[in-house]
Amino acid sequence: xxxxxxxxxxKPLYRIYVDETGDRGFSAGxxxxxxxxxxxxxxxxxxxxxxxxxxxxxxxIKPPGTVLHWAQNIKSxxxxxxxxxxxxxxxxxxxxxxxxxxxASSNSGIRHHxxxxxxxxxxxxERVSWNIRDKGGxxxxxxxHVKNFKYASLHTYLAYLQMSPTTIxxxxxxxxxxxxxxxRIEMLQLADLAAGCLGAAIVPDFHGAFEYAxxxxxxxxxxxxxxxPIWTYGLHMVGPTAVLTSKPWWPAFxxx
Numbered sequence: 001x002x003x004x005x006x007x008x009x010x011k012p013l014y015r016i017y018v019d020e021t022g023d024r025g026f027s028a029g030x031x032x033x034x035x036x037x038x039x040x041x042x043x044x045x046x047x048x049x050x051x052x053x054x055x056x057x058x059x060x061i062k063p064p065g066t067v068l069h070w071a072q073n074i075k076s077x078x079x080x081x082x083x084x085x086x087x088x089x090x091x092x093x094x095x096x097x098x099x100x101x102x103x104a105s106s107n108s109g110i111r112h113h114x115x116x117x118x119x120x121x122x123x124x125x126e127r128v129s130w131n132i133r134d135k136g137g138x139x140x141x142x143x144x145h146v147k148n149f150k151y152a153s154l155h156t157y158l159a160y161l162q163m164s165p166t167t168i169x170x171x172x173x174x175x176x177x178x179x180x181x182x183x184r185i186e187m188l189q190l191a192d193l194a195a196g197c198l199g200a201a202i203v204p205d206f207h208g209a210f211e212y213a214x215x216x217x218x219x220x221x222x223x224x225x226x227x228x229p230i231w232t233y234g235l236h237m238v239g240p241t242a243v244l245t246s247k248p249w250w251p252a253f254x255x256x
Contacts, residue, residue, distance in 0.1 A: 012137040013043040019191035024113035037195035070196025084217035100239025132172040212249035
């Protein structure tokens with residue numbers, strides 16, 4: 001008697017889009033932090049999120065097809081606050097890696113713009129892989145193209161990681177990491193906006209002030225787990241946690 005095999009239930013598919021803020025240099029004029037921001041969206045929700053991005057373009061009174069960029073064309077406080085509020089309403093999740101370059105400068109292993117980027121990517125992939133594993137799913141990762149970066153270095157590094165003992169749950173990652181441009185992939189623009197929201201909260205402005213209003217609008221989207229501090233997960237620090245805990249807004253940051 002033949003036995004009919006049970007149908008295999010496909011894993012839920014997620015798409016992860018990654019962009020950054022801050023530079024990768026170590027000169028006196030370089031940014032104090034390098035931040036990667038990952039926007040995580042379930043495959044079935046992506047069309048609605050993309051439509052919401054298009055509506056955001058219209059609400060900001062920009063021409064259709066505008067490539068949204070936090071530092072280039074969303075500059076006023078009111079536009080940034082509105083953008084963050086809209087982002088906070090989307091069915092997405094966020095995961096960050098923050099590299100404190102002052103402490104990283106003492107580590108010769110990552111005191112180089114390519115090694116710094118690669119190491120931050122490793123930390124990010126670790127955390128998003130745990131997140132997707134816990135959801136019982138798998139994810140496709142797309143990174144925004146970084147100017148003057150040799151991606152052969154990244155792919156070589158990722159191949160090395162796959163052969164090495166790490167805490168990355170590779171079964172949660174479908175296929176190779178993709179590299180593309182925010183000009184072509186609209187969802188990468190939202191990752192840029194998420195990066196900008198966090199950057200404003202941890203990088204002081206000209207007067208030494210920190211702007212928490214934008215991060216406050218999206219804080220509920222940041223990846224958390226039932227146990228463990230958030231700087232281990234969705235606001236992952238490479239460097240001293242005081243980068244976060246010393247900020248004036250930190251005591252009010254919910255569900256730390």
